Amino acid sequence: MKAHVDRKEIPGWRLNVTKSGPKLHEGVVDPNAGPVDLELDKEGRMQVPPGRKKILGFALRDRRMRISARLQTSHDIAENFRVFLHGPVVGETGLTGSYDFNLDFASEYMQAPAGQILVDSNGDPAPDLVAAVSQQLGLKLTPAKLPFDVVVVDRASRTPTEN
Numbered sequence: 077m078k079a080h081v082d083r084k085e086i087p088g089w090r091l092n093v094t095k096s097g098p099k100l101h102e103g104v105v106d107p108n109a110g111p112v113d114l115e116l117d118k119e120g121r122m123q124v125p126p127g128r129k130k131i132l133g134f135a136l137r138d139r140r141m142r143i144s145a146r147l148q149t150s151h152d153i154a155e156n157f158r159v160f161l162h163g164p165v166v167g168e169t170g171l172t173g174s175y176d177f178n179l180d181f182a183s184e185y186m187q188a189p190a191g192q193i194l195v196d197s198n199g200d201p202a203p204d205l206v207a208a209v210s211q212q213l214g215l216k217l218t219p220a221k222l223p224f225d226v227v228v229v230d231r232a233s234r235t236p237t238e239n
Contacts, residue, residue, distance in 0.1 A: 077229060077231065077232045077233070078229075078230040078231040078232075079227050079228060079229045079230055080227075080228055080230060081225050081226070081227055081228070082225070082226055082228045083223050083224070083225055083226075084223070084224055084226050085221040085222065085223055085224075086163070086164070086221070086222055086224055087163055087219065087220075087221060087222075088158075088161075088163045088164035088165060088166065088219075088220055088221075088222040089157070089158075089161055089163060089164070089165045089166070089217050089218065089219060089220060090165075090166050090168055090217070090218045090220045090222075091150070091153065091154045091157065091165055091166065091167045091168060091169060091209075091215055091216070091217055092168050092169060092215065092216045092218065093169050093170070093171070093214060093215060093216070094210055094214050094215060094216045096214060097214055098169070098171060098213065098214040098215060099212065099213055099214035100171070100173075100175035100176075100177055100213055100214065100215075101175060101176050101177065102173050102174070102175060102176075103126065103146050103147040103148070103173075103174045103175055103176040104126065104127070105127065105128070105129075105147065106126065106127025106128065108127070109125065109126070109127030109128040110125075112125055113125075113130070113132070114132070114144075117178065121136055121142065121178075121180075122134065122136070122142070122144070123142070123144040123178050124144040124145065124146050125146070126146055126176055127146065128146060128147065129146060129147040129148070129174070130145070130146050130147075131143065131144070131145040131146070131148055131152065131156055132144050132145075133156075133159075133160075136180065140180045140181060140182060140183070140202050141160075141180070141181055141182070141183035142178060142179065142180050143156065143177075143178070143179040144177075144178050144179075145175070145176065145177055145178075145179075146176045147174040147175070147176065148174060148175055148176075148177075149171075149172075149173070149174055149175075150167045150169040150170075150171040150172075150175075151167050153167065153175075153215075154166065154167035157205070157209070157217065160183065160205050161205065161217070164222055164224070165217070166220075166222055169215060177212070177213055178212075179205075179208055179209065179212055179213060180202070180208065180212070181202060181203055181204060181205045181207075181208035181209075182202035182203065182204055183204075183205065205217070
C-alpha cells in the first residue's frame with residue numbers, strides 16, 4: 077500500500093466568545109459529590125448536579141433539548157457540540173477554566189409539527205443551538221471551512237509484499 081497525508085478543507089464551526097463576553101459560571105470540584113446523575117433546577121427541569129465532571133443531553137418536557145454540563149473546558153464544550161452540528165467544532169475562546177452550564181434549545185430531534193414554531197411552556201419561541209449558545213452562554217458558533225489532515229491511499233495491492 078502507498079499513501080500520503082494531504083490537507084483538505086471541510087465544513088465545520090468555530091467557537092468564539094461573543095462581544096458581550098462569556099456567560100459561563102466557573103465550576104467547583106466537590107470531593108463529596110454523590111453518585112446522583114440528575115437533579116431538578118429552580119424551574120423544575122432536570123440538570124446534572126454540581127461538583128463532578130459530567131455532561132448529559134436529554135429532552136425536556138416542553139419539547140426542547142437540554143445539555144447540562146459540569147466542569148467542562150472550552151475544548152470539551154466544542155467537542156460535545158459537534159454531535160449536534162454534524163461536523164467538527166474548533167474552540168477558539170481562549171477560556172482556560174472549567175465551567176458549569178445548562179443550555180436549552182430546539183433540536184432537529186424535537187421538531188414541532190409542520191407549520192408550527194416550537195415554543196416552551198411560557199409560549200416563548202425556542203432558539204436553535206447556534207442562537208441558544210450565543211444567548212445563554214455568551215459564545216458564538218460560526219460556520220467555517222476548517223483545514224484537516226486526511227490520509228489518501230494512492231495504491232493498494234491484494235498481495236502482501238516484503239518490507
